[in-house]
Amino acid sequence: QQQVKQSPQSLIVQKGGISIINCAYENTAFDYFPWYQQFPGKGPALLIAIRPDVSEKKEGRFTISFNKSAKQFSLHIMDSQPGDSATYFCAASSGTSYDKVIFGPGTSLSVIP
């Protein structure tokens, strides 16, 4: 019940296209869903996050869509650029156990010119 599933494992998108990464969770106590971006050899950095009281959050080219009833959330990267090539992790956590974040296995995104 603590698992966060993420798909696809890897993704190749052409420059200017839309990248979509999907995540699903089981634990209904989760109430915070961040996305992290990690470049090779670097630590993950927070990209965007959402709480379940909204269905969508947009920051620049990055949008999180959240479906509370389906327990699914997704990251959309509009106008994908080669500089977006990185590994993306979705995550989930609960205010009742603030010290523990459950990460998805990651998606390796390659944006080709």
Next chain:
Amino acid sequence: DGGITQSPKYLFRKEGQNVTLSCEQNLNHDAMYWYRQDPGQGLRLIYYSQIVNDFQKGDIAEGYSVSREKKESFPLTVTSAQKNPTAFYLCASSLGLAGTTDTQYFGPGTRLTVL
């Protein structure tokens, strides 16, 4: 310049040796964490600490030890009991506000290789 620093960036260990990975933060965060990252497996929690002089085991604590003598420092020791220590180790910190979720900030990582 605030942030989390980890050292060394690369570390090589011989079989049977203990090694210590350093993690320092100047963000004035109460909570600190250690994760292990293996290819295709995401991040797995080793240990976490909510306050000074207190820490808890994560999902894969066997073969690791930590200390939290200062708020800004949370070193991780990989002992000889850890059978497969080759991995990328990430330290993180957060405000650690009780009863709420807060964002974790990660350091640049240490890549440990057992020779």
